[in-house]
Amino acid sequence: MTTINPDQPPEPSPEEIERGLTKLEQHVASQAPASSNPAMPTGETKRVRQLRAEVAEAHLLADLQDDDAPLLLDTPKVRKRRKAAQEAARLHELAQDPQMRAWQAARMRRLLVTAALVSLTLALAWSTAGVQHFAADGAAPWSPAWIFAWLVEPFLSLALLVVVGARAYVGTRGQPLDDPKLVRIEWLFLALTLAMNAWPYLPLVAADFSLSRLVLHVLGPIVAVAIVTALPIILAAFSDLDHGASGTPTDPTYRSNTTAPDALTARARHLTTTGELPPNAGADKIRRVLGCGMDTARAVRDALRNDTT
Template sequence: MSIATPTPEPSPDDITRGLAELERHLAAQPPTVAAPPPAPPASPVQAGGESKRVARLRAEVAEAHQLATLQDDDAPLLLDTAKVRKRRKAAHEAARLHELGQNPAMRAWQAARMRRLLVAAGMVALALALAWSTAGVQHFAADGAPAWSPSWVFAWLVEPFMSLALLVVVGARAYLATRGQPIESPTLVRIEWLFLGLTVGMNAWPYLPWSVPEGETFSLSRLVLHVLGPVVAVAVVTALPIILAAFTDLDHTRTQKADQGLTGLTYSANTHDPVRRTGAEPTALIERTRTLIAAGQLPATPSANKIQRALRCGMDDARAVRDALLAERLA
């Protein structure tokens, strides 16, 4: 078993020599240069020397200036859209039709057409009313005859020949009334009332209370239903000559405006000035607007609102001035 030999402690001279050798070693080594800190990343620059963000902001500002300049121009508002042109066309057509309707020849043509329509409708109503009463007259004229017997068949002819005779009288009076020559004959009037009275009587007689057969009860509705046709015929024969006489007395040269003395509507401008606008004042307003434009107080193409505020005039006058100035610029 070996015994470890203790290491002698260095002496002060040994420490001094060690430090001197370490200094010589460090002095012989080349100096170390510290690396510079990394530079921040450069922003992307366009070819013109501006970044994309600056260029984008510059374009946005330029666009805003252009929009601010153009939004005061009312020229787009003066253009007619498809809907406005459609309405203007319809209004123009309505005005032309109204003007044409005031022409005496057109008024006479309209009256003649309406008169023909009324006469045709009245004659159709009269024919249908007489045809309606044919069944009632046949029931009265047959007087209980067996079906398809000679009396029963000839009973169907009673109403038609009376109706044809009545239509001859009524048709003649109606036609001559349309020609301005109404027939005022008491004889024809009595003939009309005779035929109509016979028709009403023959339709109503079997259904009157004292004519109802035994075992049946009186029915007011049946009576009214059977006299309806003759009553309509009486109404048509009475009313048609009166209507045609009124058409004959029409004066097609008179208009509603002349009859009623109507005047055109007036309009008071919505202005703050105490003086009402006259017809010659828009010209003076145009001159004042030109002066304000030359002085720089109004833009070259001012809107109606700006003109109204600057001149303190009515909005209608402001629109007239705006349109006049725009027409001058476009001329």
């Protein structure tokens, strides 16, 4: 006989055990990861993966093409052109500066004076043979008279170059040297050179006149006359140049033209008597000494020249 203990729980029935096992299986099935069935193909081949990568790349490229940031960057060619444009603009601005214009004018003036003196020297050297033929007067070659005849043109040319060079240098300093005595000396030397070159080849003098020979021998003196005549005019034009832009001062100590021209003329006369301003000073020299504008300097220059006439 089995004794029943009231404190011991009753044993489960077979139905309760079956229901518990069923719930346990359902719980384990819900917690377990889904496993792929190797017998069922998924279709994830190499071609599928490659096409998926191409599609993803296309989507990214389409998004990036909408961004204009690369178009805002300067290419090396654009930067080179921009640099050249900025340099050209700065050079143009610098060319308008009065001091730069004055420097350019002085540089061009020196170049023209140098070229003129070189051309004058060559022209006088060209006429040396003609002068020697005139001075030798039929002397035998290598005789003393024939040798000394070669020295006639050089000492004439050197004397002429002294006068022309002095006038050219002083003219480049803004003070034209127009003394009548120097002008007469220049024309005397040039007339002598021209006459000695042309005389043996003139009609009724030459035994066999040839126009081409005459022109060839007077070419040097004619070029010399042209240079001596043109150089003072060119230098005077350079000395009268106004390097200011619309009255823009070219010197830090520039004064406005508020002072009456009469007062500036009186001051220029005083500076001339004291030796601070040379006689026959050019407009540029007066402008720098008085610190006035170029137009006023020209008026003062004309007033000073009227005093001497």
